[in-house]
Amino acid sequence: MEWDWDFVWExxxxxxxGVIITIQATLLGSVLAxxxxxxxxxxxxxxxxxxxxxxxxxxxxxxxxxxxxxxxFLFFILPDLGIxxxxxxxxxxxxxxxxxxxxxxxxxxxxxxVSKGQWEASKAVNLTVPQTWRHVILPQxxxxxxxxxxxxxxAMFKExxxxxxxxxxxxxxxxxxxxxxxxxxxxxxxxxGVFFLLVSIPCVLMLRHLEKRFAPNDQR
Amino acid sequence: MGTPIIQIENVSKSxxxxxxxxxxxxxxxxxxxxxxxxxxxxxxxxxxxLLMTLETINDGVIYIDGEPLWHMEKAGxxxxxxxxxxxxxxxxxxxxxxxxxxxxHKTVLENVTLAPTLTGKLSKPDANNxxxxxxxxxGLADKAEQKPAQLSGGQKQRVAIARALALKPKIMxxxxxxxxxDPELVEEVLNVMHRLAAETDMTMLLVTHEMxxxxxxxxxxxxxxxxxxxxxxxxxxxxxxxxxxxxxxxxKKIVAGGRQI
Numbered sequence: 001m002e003w004d005w006d007f008v009w010e011x012x013x014x015x016x017x018g019v020i021i022t023i024q025a026t027l028l029g030s031v032l033a034x035x036x037x038x039x040x041x042x043x044x045x046x047x048x049x050x051x052x053x054x055x056x057x058x059x060x061x062x063x064x065x066x067x068x069x070x071x072x073f074l075f076f077i078l079p080d081l082g083i084x085x086x087x088x089x090x091x092x093x094x095x096x097x098x099x100x101x102x103x104x105x106x107x108x109x110x111x112x113x114v115s116k117g118q119w120e121a122s123k124a125v126n127l128t129v130p131q132t133w134r135h136v137i138l139p140q141x142x143x144x145x146x147x148x149x150x151x152x153x154x155a156m157f158k159e160x161x162x163x164x165x166x167x168x169x170x171x172x173x174x175x176x177x178x179x180x181x182x183x184x185x186x187x188x189x190x191x192x193g194v195f196f197l198l199v200s201i202p203c204v205l206m207l208r209h210l211e212k213r214f215a216p217n218d219q220r
Numbered sequence: 221m222g223t224p225i226i227q228i229e230n231v232s233k234s235x236x237x238x239x240x241x242x243x244x245x246x247x248x249x250x251x252x253x254x255x256x257x258x259x260x261x262x263x264x265x266x267x268x269x270l271l272m273t274l275e276t277i278n279d280g281v282i283y284i285d286g287e288p289l290w291h292m293e294k295a296g297x298x299x300x301x302x303x304x305x306x307x308x309x310x311x312x313x314x315x316x317x318x319x320x321x322x323x324x325h326k327t328v329l330e331n332v333t334l335a336p337t338l339t340g341k342l343s344k345p346d347a348n349n350x351x352x353x354x355x356x357x358x359g360l361a362d363k364a365e366q367k368p369a370q371l372s373g374g375q376k377q378r379v380a381i382a383r384a385l386a387l388k389p390k391i392m393x394x395x396x397x398x399x400x401x402d403p404e405l406v407e408e409v410l411n412v413m414h415r416l417a418a419e420t421d422m423t424m425l426l427v428t429h430e431m432x433x434x435x436x437x438x439x440x441x442x443x444x445x446x447x448x449x450x451x452x453x454x455x456x457x458x459x460x461x462x463x464x465x466x467x468x469x470x471x472k473k474i475v476a477g478g479r480q481i
Contacts, residue, residue: 120317124314125334125335125383125386126307126310126335127334127335127339135334136323
């Protein structure tokens with residue numbers, strides 16, 4: 001089997017469309033995961049067991065089942081209940097829900113990492129609870145979360161090929177379809193791999209930088 | 221003397237099944253400097269934490285300036301206070317902690333100015349001026365732009381004192397403020413507190429294991445054991461001529477442990 005540059009140029013426009021969908025799914029999924037994750041992280045801290053307990057169960061359930069199974073439920077089983085989602089919408093929602101369970105843990109750990117003494121000192125200087133969150137807790141909780149969040153976004157990006165299973169024409173699916181038509185797998189799959197590498201490597205480098213920059217320092 | 225600034229009446233507090241305070245009562249006169257001493261777990265820190273509203277009260281009433289701290293009067297009845305009432309009452313009280321609890325992401329100056337500006341008491345320039353004045357008083361005006369992590373323990377604690385003073389509380393609570401310090405740094409913090417006691421008419425409550433300091437500093441010493449006041453009186457009475465056996469054995473142990481009186 002020989003590398004065929006003409007074939008590469010021929011399939012590039014189709015793959016480029018797939019790239020756009022892959023990026024869209026990652027970005028939208030990340031935003032959804034961050035918002036949902038914040039919601040569940042806060043709900044888990046609720047003093048009411050009726051609110052916090054279901055959130056713990058939800059998170060464990062999501063983290064204990066494969067993303068692929070969740071995608072199948074969203075795309076093939078929800079329509080039976082009258083909820084019809086486009087492939088991309090189902091994919092974004094699937095990614096968003098799945099990663100929100102992990103990101104919720106990141107938020108929780110970040111907030112727990114701020115010592116109890118910070119809450120007490122804030123009370124002693126008579127800050128209100130919202131002022132304490134805004135000026136004392138979150139500014140300390142968020143920076144250490146950033147590397148962990150970025151890590152999950154890279155992981156999500158690399159899992160977008162799973163969306164092919166629910167007919168989203170993202171990069172993997174686009175590559176598979178040109179391969180199926182031409183019986184040539186070498187070029188399309190290589191291009192897929194190269195694209196993921198080109199995006200992941202800078203992300204990983206940036207991550208290392210973030211980890212160094214936000215390394216936890218003296219909390220006192 | 222007028223009304224006591226703090227009246228503690230029949231206060232009880234337990235953590236789960238562990239009863240820490242059980243029907244405790246005592247008054248503090250305005251401007252009084254009070255030292256609370258006693259073995260660990262005797263409930264002295266819990267009193268400060270109840271006064272700062274860091275722990276909730278189980279039973280009894282605490283009055284600050286004649287007004288209930290943990291309760292509000294509604295139709296002649298005392299009902300549990302809401303957050304608005306607690307917020308209002310906290311303005312009268314400041315606290316310095318054993319572990320400093322400075323805000324690590326803020327500069328020394330911002331640590332002091334944060335609360336006065338957020339509570340709307342002072343404009344930013346006024347708060348800055350006040351903060352510099354207070355930092356000067358604790359001898360740290362030159363550290364204003366540094367972060368707490370760059371300071372020694374003694375310096376951190378002096379910043380924490382300045383931060384508490386910025387809100388001009390009537391009552392200051394000091395919770396074992398030198399216990400986490402290296403021995404050679406204790407002095408600088410105690411000096412600041414001495415100055416404060418001499419120069420202001422603030423009411424000060426001090427939980428401490430520094431007996432010699434308690435002796436110089438306090439108008440009155442309360443010896444606690446098992447959530448009760450076992451003995452109280454002027455420092456010279458308590459330290460030189462304790463009447464109760466438990467006070468005697470506590471003070472003896474502290475001397476044997478190498479701490480001086």
